[in-house]
Amino acid sequence: MLGTGRESRLTALLAASVLGVYLLVVVGATAALAEAARACSAWPGCAGADLSEPAVLVALGHRAAATLVGVLVLVTAVVGFRADVDRRVRAALLAALALFPVQVSVGALVATSGAGPLVSNGHLLVGMTIFGALVLALAWRLEAETGTDDTSAVRDPDDLERPKPVDAAAESSGPSLSGVARVRAIAGAYIQLMKPRLMWLLCLVASAGMALAAATTPGGLSVPVVAATLGGGVLAIGASGTYNHVLERDIDKRMERTADRPVATHEVPVRNALAFAGLLTVAALGAFLSVNPLAAALGLAAIVFYSVIYTLVLKPNTVQNTVIGGAAGALPALIGWAAVTGDIGLPGLALAGVIFLWTPAHFYNLALAYRDDYERGGFPMLPVVRGETVTHKHILLYLAATLLAATVLAELTTLGWLYAATTVALGAVFLVAVVRLHYERSEGAAFRAFHASNAYLGALLLAIVVDSLVV
Numbered sequence: 001m002l003g004t005g006r007e008s009r010l011t012a013l014l015a016a017s018v019l020g021v022y023l024l025v026v027v028g029a030t031a032a033l034a035e036a037a038r039a040c041s042a043w044p045g046c047a048g049a050d051l052s053e054p055a056v057l058v059a060l061g062h063r064a065a066a067t068l069v070g071v072l073v074l075v076t077a078v079v080g081f082r083a084d085v086d087r088r089v090r091a092a093l094l095a096a097l098a099l100f101p102v103q104v105s106v107g108a109l110v111a112t113s114g115a116g117p118l119v120s121n122g123h124l125l126v127g128m129t130i131f132g133a134l135v136l137a138l139a140w141r142l143e144a145e146t147g148t149d150d151t152s153a154v155r156d157p158d159d160l161e162r163p164k165p166v167d168a169a170a171e172s173s174g175p176s177l178s179g180v181a182r183v184r185a186i187a188g189a190y191i192q193l194m195k196p197r198l199m200w201l202l203c204l205v206a207s208a209g210m211a212l213a214a215a216t217t218p219g220g221l222s223v224p225v226v227a228a229t230l231g232g233g234v235l236a237i238g239a240s241g242t243y244n245h246v247l248e249r250d251i252d253k254r255m256e257r258t259a260d261r262p263v264a265t266h267e268v269p270v271r272n273a274l275a276f277a278g279l280l281t282v283a284a285l286g287a288f289l290s291v292n293p294l295a296a297a298l299g300l301a302a303i304v305f306y307s308v309i310y311t312l313v314l315k316p317n318t319v320q321n322t323v324i325g326g327a328a329g330a331l332p333a334l335i336g337w338a339a340v341t342g343d344i345g346l347p348g349l350a351l352a353g354v355i356f357l358w359t360p361a362h363f364y365n366l367a368l369a370y371r372d373d374y375e376r377g378g379f380p381m382l383p384v385v386r387g388e389t390v391t392h393k394h395i396l397l398y399l400a401a402t403l404l405a406a407t408v409l410a411e412l413t414t415l416g417w418l419y420a421a422t423t424v425a426l427g428a429v430f431l432v433a434v435v436r437l438h439y440e441r442s443e444g445a446a447f448r449a450f451h452a453s454n455a456y457l458g459a460l461l462l463a464i465v466v467d468s469l470v471v
Helices: 009-029 031-038 054-082 087-113 117-146 168-172 179-193 196-216 223-247 270-289 293-314 321-341 346-369 371-377 388-412 417-440 443-469
Strands: none
Touching: 009 054, 009 087, 009 117, 009 388, 009 417, 054 087, 054 117, 087 117, 117 388, 117 417, 179 223, 179 270, 196 223, 196 321, 196 346, 196 443, 223 270, 223 293, 223 321, 270 293, 293 321, 321 346, 346 371, 346 388, 346 417, 346 443, 388 417, 388 443, 417 443
16 A cells, blocks of 8 residues: 555554545535435435435445445454554554444434434544544554664754854845846846745635635625735735845855855845835735735734744744744635635634644655754754654644644535545545655655645645635
């Protein structure tokens, strides 16, 4: 299943069980299955129902899948108890195995009695708990199989060397070009200041927020609102990126992947970059204000949070910088929702939660690949101060939390099969990449997991837009 030939049978079974249970949980949270359950009120079959009805077939398919997954969980537990594994793994497997009959019983009650939201939510909660138990078993199993006790590469945050300020006089130099070449170089430098590679994903986050809101607010979505929101988002991202270039210019000089940034190389003087960032900030707020004041307030909060709180306070001072910093990427979801509705709704918060939890699962892979660079920069990133083993485990746990948050979003909205299929299929790709990362422990494996995380979120956001507006 995982493709490296080195994973144990138990690890493969655990990964398969995690994906199987997640499939059941996500499908059970979609509105389509709720409708199918009403068409099939008998249990375990659908006695008396019209088997030609698609809804009945969906309900039967879900029950058949639950049976297969139950057998898989049982086999996994048996193999786990027969293997030489940590007591924590056995305890987690026992919890999952004990809860599965409870899950089936509650599901039967929902199907036969048409139980209300309390029982239905309990059914979902038990499923999510089983998923969580299996993920913990997988995480602890991988830690025992692939972890290392070597702490020679782990650094104390207090021992990290902080960069010294550069000579202010040197900052006035610029590119020694002329004519068209100089214009192109300067234009390219200012575009680079805006961090354009971040724009597509963050604009997609805002688009998903707007699409979700449009499903609950008829007539709230219009071309001017979309254009102003996405335009303001691009300008806000550009402003935040430019402030970041200015504030980290001393550190950028010491890191290989950032040493060629325009302010660090003096292609753009600090005063010019600050003026550019100020103009972008004003333009972004103007675009958001044309939508509504709440969108503008959230846009300003996003710029301040990334530029000041994350860049100056969190990133250089705490190992939790990536976790807390995920709020910067989550804010566009709220901006998109607020642009359409003028308020902050629960589905918008749930989408923001998906982005917030996805950020560590995504960025820790990059931190692994550039571990030495971050150490040179003096940043207390998780791989630098806690080591690779802890980082690998946190990536898996935050991936699981992201998948659960995606389930909550499905429960709170009318998102359907496209969304469910996307989070299961791309979530599986992401999970396989993370498990392989545990075994391979290489820069290439870290980048594969990083790209898998991008693919997961990008596809999920597109599915949200399509499911909300088209399907």
